[in-house]
Amino acid sequence: MLTPQQLFAHLDTLGLAHRSVEHAPVFTVEEAKAHRGELPGHHIKNLFLRNKKEQMWLVVALEDRTIDLKSLGEILGAGRLSFGSPDRLRRTLGIEPGSVTPFALINDRERRVTLVLDRALSAGGPINAHPLTNTMTTAISFTDLGRFFDATGHQPRWLDFPL
Incomplete structure (x- = not known):
């Protein structure tokens, strides 16, 4: 699994512009708002979800969105969704709880996780x-993030939130 510095090197290799700032560890949207300072652009929340069939999703939405897991499960055809365990998160995306991020798809080489994005x-x-840790925030353009997803082989499913 990659470190943030290895992620940055990979972004550089792909020619993707990015800028990072360090901050205190954050585990919730509220903590992120308190510690991130003035960073322009979209701030996100990320949900690592699974169902009983062992299928997994990474849902990336604007940070203030309310997400109803029952409705989301129905829309995705997934049935009942629940949060993936810390162990599953580590094994699948190579990150710790509190650090869930779309950048972790770089560690999902088997493409077991389906990416769901807020339109x-x-x-x-x-x-x-x-950037794979909750002690930093990295800004990347929407276009470059799409190029990152292409490089990982993860094609997003777009949804209109709230559901």
């Missing part, structure tokens, strides 16, 4: 996400 992320400035 509203496509409008406006950069996307701000943790």
